[in-house]
Amino acid sequence: MRLALNDSGPALAPISPRRELGAYEALWLEKGATFKTLADRFALDAEALPSDFVPAQLAEQCAAEVMAKLKKAGVHQFGVRIHHAGDYPAKLRDARHPVELLYYRGAWEITETRCVAVVGSREASPDGIRRAERLARELVDRDFTVVSGLAKGVDSAAHRGAIARGGRTISVVGTPLGSCYPKENADLQEVIARDHLLISQVPVLRYAKQAPQHNRLFFPERNVTMSALTEGTIIVEAGDTSGTLTQARAALHQGRKLFILDNCFQRTDITWPARFEAEGAVRVKTPDDIWSALG
């Protein structure tokens, strides 16, 4: 039993967003911290908050550093969602290593709408781009929110398709708020943050302190969150080593629907479509295969 629960104060283990934000960042600065090690730690105590593991002074210091860094990066308004606090989406707990805290800009409530992810290769073919845009339009027409990363290729096409159709889109990024990858999507990221919803689970201080090659590891992890936020994932196209396949595995693990466009099955240079179909993915020959499965 932690001290907070023994507190004679009015609230049971109350949450201060600033303290939790700082404590979460401090946990990420510990040597060897990963989504898995953090999730394992919180799994041992389902009621723990980040501040239960971090001295108050360190949490405060980290919070101040995050504020300063984000402000310097031009992020003047943002929010956080914290496990156990109001408005934290329960569906995130379906992830294998569920995140305890997320940063966001924009309208958080979009997460409460029906969401479907559209993902695929960064080096997408012209057909892949066209398919991603069309799917985004059709999702918007059916009042679904489009969810994607902010990578080149399929991801960007999905966001642009949704925005052009007047729909809602959520971008889950593999960089902290205030950073953008690739740089060429900075304008798109800003539009999404202002008019839609931009989500990052990437710790600001750890990202700033470690080498770029280590920061790459944040990208597949955002795919897991993207899947958890949605009813299903549609893979437009992807190679055998694509990060998109992380999302495919996550979707099946989380009990979400996984749709793979038929053109992926027709390629002879990849093997994953048949493998995932055997595990329950839906082979999409016409868009109706998606709509009927989503119900």
Place this chain on the structure above:
Amino acid sequence: MVDVVRLSQIDETSRGDHYHLTAEDRCYYLYEYTSHRDYSFSATNQLISNLKKKPSQADQPHYWYKGQAIGTCGRALGAALNPAWLGIATLVPVPGSKATDHPDYDDRMERICRLMRQPAPDVRALVRQAASTTASHEAGQGDRVTVEDLLDLYAIDETIAAPAPQTIGIVDDVLTAGTHYRAMHTALAARFPNVPIIGLFVARRVFPDDPLAFGGL
């Protein structure tokens, strides 16, 4: 505590959104209510919208949802509170905008307080409002009631003032600028000096383009 939403505390990251609050105020909330958006925008907006249904609409079918919302809020707040505190606290609901003789007089906050535990906690409408005002959520920008306006209207109900409370929780549905909280706090602190006072809210108000003004610090 599975599925129990914990109370969040107004801290440096959110105090600026509620400008009548000071650094000494201890205020807690469960959810965020997005201003300028309708009930369909989010589950919290729907909850608050149902909670605010007018008593003069009681004969309409949709009024049923008000009772549901009162139950939901009472249970959620009760589950997030320390039972030891709730056992000794006096909960003081913020009076609705309409006086008791008005057709839209609303005792929703009092009902929420009574549902916070079984048997019901000590709930006392210690602050009475002498005349009706326009509800904050219905008032235009320049017409909103001020702390001073409210202090003129507020009076302690001496018939229920004894025994003196040991600790007070001021309870309201939405924390907006903090006007009502500030006036309630002032009135209660004057009558019961040295009694600790906190604020309990179902939701705090945020603006759609201004989630938490973290960067504004």
